Amino acid sequence: MLLPTQRPHLVLAFIAVAAITFIYHRFQQRKKLPLPPGPPAEPLLGHLRIVPTEHPEFQYTQWGKDYNSDILHFSMLGRSIVVLNSIEAARDLLDKRGANFADRPRFVLFEVMGWGITLTFLRWSPRFKLHRKMLQQSFTQTACKAYRPVQVEEARRASRAILHDPQNWEMLLRQFSTAVVLRIGFGIEIQEKDDPYVKMAIDVEEATGEGGVPGSSLVDFFPLLRHLPSPLPKLSALLAPLTHARRTKASIQQLHDAPWDAVEPSIRSSKNLQPSFMHTHFGRYLENEASGKENAATIEDIKGAAGAISIAGGNTTWSTIIVCVLNLILHPEVQDKARAEILAAVGVDDNGDILRLPTFDDRPQLKWLEYIIQETTRWMPLSPLGVPHASIAEDTYKGYRIPAGSVVYANAWAMSRDERYYSSPDNFAPERYVPVSEGGKGEPLPDGPFGFGRRVCPGQYLALSGVYIIMATLLATMDLKCPVDEQGNEIKPTVKWSNGLSSVPDSFGCLMTPRSERSRILLEG
Ligand code: HEM
Numbered sequence: 071m072l073l074p075t076q077r078p079h080l081v082l083a084f085i086a087v088a089a090i091t092f093i094y095h096r097f098q099q100r101k102k103l104p105l106p107p108g109p110p111a112e113p114l115l116g117h118l119r120i121v122p123t124e125h126p127e128f129q130y131t132q133w134g135k136d137y138n139s140d141i142l143h144f145s146m147l148g149r150s151i152v153v154l155n156s157i158e159a160a161r162d163l164l165d166k167r168g169a170n171f172a173d174r175p176r177f178v179l180f181e182v183m184g185w186g187i188t189l190t191f192l193r194w195s196p197r198f199k200l201h202r203k204m205l206q207q208s209f210t211q212t213a214c215k216a217y218r219p220v221q222v223e224e225a226r227r228a229s230r231a232i233l234h235d236p237q238n239w240e241m242l243l244r245q246f247s248t249a250v251v252l253r254i255g256f257g258i259e260i261q262e263k264d265d266p267y268v269k270m271a272i273d274v275e276e277a278t279g280e281g282g283v284p285g286s287s288l289v290d291f292f293p294l295l296r297h298l299p300s301p302l303p304k305l306s307a308l309l310a311p312l313t314h315a316r317r318t319k320a321s322i323q324q325l326h327d328a329p330w331d332a333v334e335p336s337i338r339s340s341k342n343l344q345p346s347f348m349h350t351h352f353g354r355y356l357e358n359e360a361s362g363k364e365n366a367a368t369i370e371d372i373k374g375a376a377g378a379i380s381i382a383g384g385n386t387t388w389s390t391i392i393v394c395v396l397n398l399i400l401h402p403e404v405q406d407k408a409r410a411e412i413l414a415a416v417g418v419d420d421n422g423d424i425l426r427l428p429t430f431d432d433r434p435q436l437k438w439l440e441y442i443i444q445e446t447t448r449w450m451p452l453s454p455l456g457v458p459h460a461s462i463a464e465d466t467y468k469g470y471r472i473p474a475g476s477v478v479y480a481n482a483w484a485m486s487r488d489e490r491y492y493s494s495p496d497n498f499a500p501e502r503y504v505p506v507s508e509g510g511k512g513e514p515l516p517d518g519p520f521g522f523g524r525r526v527c528p529g530q531y532l533a534l535s536g537v538y539i540i541m542a543t544l545l546a547t548m549d550l551k552c553p554v555d556e557q558g559n560e561i562k563p564t565v566k567w568s569n570g571l572s573s574v575p576d577s578f579g580c581l582m583t584p585r586s587e588r589s590r591i592l593l594e595g
Pocket residue numbers: 189190191192202205209378379380382383384386387390452453456457458459519520521522523524525526527528529530532533534
């Protein structure tokens with residue numbers, strides 16, 4: 071009798087048949103797996119009219135409870151939408167299986183709006199990897215230390231400006247966050263008053279905010295609709311986002327082009343010595359070009375990546391600062407504790423006046439302020455549904471099938487309200503993070519506000535240090551209070567939150583007054 075080793079081709083054939091049978095069975099089994107649960111859908115339209123267009127994160131959270139599942143499935147005109155309602159599901163899929171969930175859906179509405187080659191909206195591709203590498207390397211925790219002097223300088227400049235014009239505090243804080251990203255991205259310094267870039271940042275924020283949840287408009291499902299001639303038929307409210315995108319295109323285009331156009335000539339003629347992302351990458355590009363070396367990135371790539379810093383980093387940081395201010399005036403006891411901690415770090419004289427302004431060296435001592443900032447990002451996640459990811463291949467999770475090409479939302483709102491981790495989650499309570507060893511509850515720091523996996527926000531360390539330095543400077547030098555009416559009664563602000571990519575509060579009043587003459591002198595310094 072011939073032994074199997076004497077007939078290697080038979081053995082190989084046997085292995086091949088077994089492998090094909092195994093794969094076929096796995097495939098069949100997968101096909102039989104159900105989709106994750108979700109509410110009943112309508113024929114053809116699926117859940118298009120069932121998922122609310124205003125703040126869908128709330129309803130997604132409720133459905134998660136109703137169906138007792140942290141993964142939900144919706145079908146919109148035949149496309150699969152998967153919503154992840156827990157930190158575990160987001161970690162399991164978006165982090166641990168990151169390679170399969172690193173894509174983005176095509177954002178047709180945002181394309182119409184004029185978003186250029188911006189990392190946030192790039193599909194999984196060699197270009198995505200190039201942009202991701204450029205931005206990620208520039209904003210690691212260590213790399214961000216280099217930007218501290220700019221952040222300190224701008225925080226003091228903004229606080230000084232608030233001393234002179236306290237009514238305008240909201241705009242001046244916006245100026246702070248815009249100034250930081252424009253200096254880091256392009257080496258541009260903004261004007262103290264009526265700066266055009268600040269105006270552009272406001273326009274872009276309004277335009278993007280009103281664009282709704284990314285990837286969810288009718289034109290995202292039927293890209294050909296973008297070619298409909300203007301004015302669009304008023305047949306359906308479903309075309310309103312397209313009209314809005316066409317109307318606001320110019321403002322978004324401008325924020326992409328204006329800073330680049332302002333700086334390009336001086337870098338080309340080597341007159342611009344301001345260090346910046348653009349200076350590094352465009353300078354290198356020009357050197358390579360001059361010496362005949364190949365450039366991995368085109369000018370369009372560098373322009374898009376530099377633009378991503380100012381566009382993704384300005385309004386986001388500003389909004390977090392504003393939400394922090396809101397909570398500090400609503401919770402004076404939280405504010406007092408933060409200030410006491412800061413005064414202990416910077417030292418006070420016999421009159422209780424601060425001896426110096428806070429710096430980044432104080433950050434390790436300012437734990438309470440750190441908890442306040444973390445609680446701000448949890449209490450109102452800036453991007454409640456994140457920026458959607460998309461799956462590349464079919465996958466399975468907890469016995470459910472996730473079709474290839476699914477749009478995947480990580481519901482940061484649901485995660486922030488998860489009662490398994492957060493007691494009374496609607497309350498703003500920084501003390502929840504105090505470790506058990508220090509007599510606290512030891513609740514976990516929020517995980518979802520900056521996203522997940524291979525698309526996690528590359529600017530998170532820059533953002534958090536910006537929020538830290540401006541809040542530490544304001545608290546050291548000013549009292550932040552609710553405005554008062556004519557009778558002297560406090561007016562507690564109640565705010566509305568914008569819908570869409572980011573949840574930003576509308577304007578509210580706050581009284582910012584210097585704490586002492588010393589504070590004023592130090593800021594004027
Ligand atoms: C508090 C402020 C900020 C918040 C809350 C925030 C939040 C986010 C979120 C939720 C995402 C989507 C992550 C995902 O898809 O999983 C994101 C992506 C991104 N963020 Fe931020 N961000 C902030 C500040 C910044 C800053 C300062 C920069 C500037 C460097 C920045 C640059 C980006 C970019 C380029 C992306 C796209 C990443 C990609 O698609 O691969 N962000 N951010």
